Amino acid sequence: MTVTTGSRPVWQANSEASACEKCRRQFTLVFRRHHCRGCGKVVCDKCSEHRVILPESYNYGPSKQRVCDSCYVTLVAIEYQLGLDQGKVVPPDYPAIREELLRRVKSYLALSESGWGSAGDLGGVKVCLRNIENSAVSCIRSKLLIKAPINKVMEVYSDMDVWKNWNPYVSSRTIEQLDSNSKVMNAVYEFPVIDKRDSCFYTSVMDSSTFETLENQKGLTVAAISVDHPLCPVEKGMVRSNMLISLSVLEPVDDGIHTHFTSIVHSDPKGLLPPFVINAFLSRGTDHLRGMAKFIEAKLQS
Incomplete structure (x- = not known):
């Protein structure tokens, strides 16, 4: 999936997040931190399972990047609306x-x-x-x-x-x-x-x-x-x-x-x-x- 809006965020510092910004579970040596490439927040693996191709303005290239659940929902919705506007997507009957x-x-x-x-x-x-x-x-x-x-x-x-x-x-x-x-x-x-x-x-x-x-x-x-x-x-x-x-x-x-x-x-x-x-x-x-x-x-x- 690729979208055409947005810009690369500033990553939240690891020191600012002792817990996942989404589920609030505390990080440990085995429960590790990850950064959402969409919003820059520190999240856990479970809350950032989605991989998408981000816009060129993010400068990540054509490879799929890790994003949190919230960013994924937003990005999919943007692509869906663009598809509807361009006549490339057929909505459910x-x-x-x-x-x-x-x-x-x-x-x-x-x-x-x-x-x-x-x-x-x-x-x-x-x-x-x-x-x-x-x-x-x-x-x-x-x-x-x-x-x-x-x-x-x-x-x-x-x-x-x-x-x-x-x-x-x-x-x-x-x-x-x-x-x-x-x-x-x-x-x-x-x-x-x-x-x-x-x-x-x-x-x-x-x-x-x-x-x-x-x-x-x-x-x-x-x-x-x-x-x-x-x-x-x-x-x-x-x-x-x-x-x-x-x-x-x-x-x-x-x-x-x-x-x-x-x-x-x-x-x-x-x-x-x-x-x-x-x-x-x-x-x-x-x-x-x-x-x-x-x-x-x-x-x-x-």
């Missing part, structure tokens, strides 16, 4: 994407109850699995009752930055905000042992009764499917998963202090993991939902 999202939402919600096989009650989360035609990966449905009103649940659930409080292996960023209820996001999953994975997906919040724009909060449906986006290319060393559907239905209980939360996820993580291994670990995802529920309930009590 969002009407078609939304139509496909709605088709899948209705299809998965219409699955017969008899096809779901119970996997038990795991710490308050009722889990069911089912096979999907033409897919080697099973679909998982999880249900739980959260002691919080629907607006409080949605407030936490819709903010993926907050997820780090109970799920430290997931980080995310917004690729393109389309309107107040729809956007394209990129999520990175750094689970122990297995390869580093990410997903690029279109997500939308809808009224559960109409699947259109929000009219009330009597029922909310949050749905997402994988998409391709020029601002979210697959990085070297990353496995891009395929999110066939991620569907969450929030329903308020009449008492006003509880919310029924139903999650349906059908996703192929890709990579070298065989389907039988993926299916065997699907129920582990309930840890995420339990963690979310505990975080929300504790937040209300504090």
Whole structure:
């Protein structure tokens, strides 16, 4: 990637940075300092994994240079806008994407109850699995009752930055905000042992009764499917998963202090993991939902 704006920054002195300027982790003999060639800040290796070709004004030549996550997002966005202005980049077909999202939402919600096989009650989360035609990966449905009103649940659930409080292996960023209820996001999953994975997906919040724009909060449906986006290319060393559907239905209980939360996820993580291994670990995802529920309930009590 190459862009046409910017100038070479003055590097921050190593003596001025005892910790990474991005994640704030303290540097040690083994956790080393690096400089972002885009802004000159001292950062760690994890926060500067991207390599890009910087403008000629930076005087780095044609080779790719290390940049921090923030500079990478800015540079990619600049190139994307230039491509749009010059007619060299075709933006995603969002009407078609939304139509496909709605088709899948209705299809998965219409699955017969008899096809779901119970996997038990795991710490308050009722889990069911089912096979999907033409897919080697099973679909998982999880249900739980959260002691919080629907607006409080949605407030936490819709903010993926907050997820780090109970799920430290997931980080995310917004690729393109389309309107107040729809956007394209990129999520990175750094689970122990297995390869580093990410997903690029279109997500939308809808009224559960109409699947259109929000009219009330009597029922909310949050749905997402994988998409391709020029601002979210697959990085070297990353496995891009395929999110066939991620569907969450929030329903308020009449008492006003509880919310029924139903999650349906059908996703192929890709990579070298065989389907039988993926299916065997699907129920582990309930840890995420339990963690979310505990975080929300504790937040209300504090």
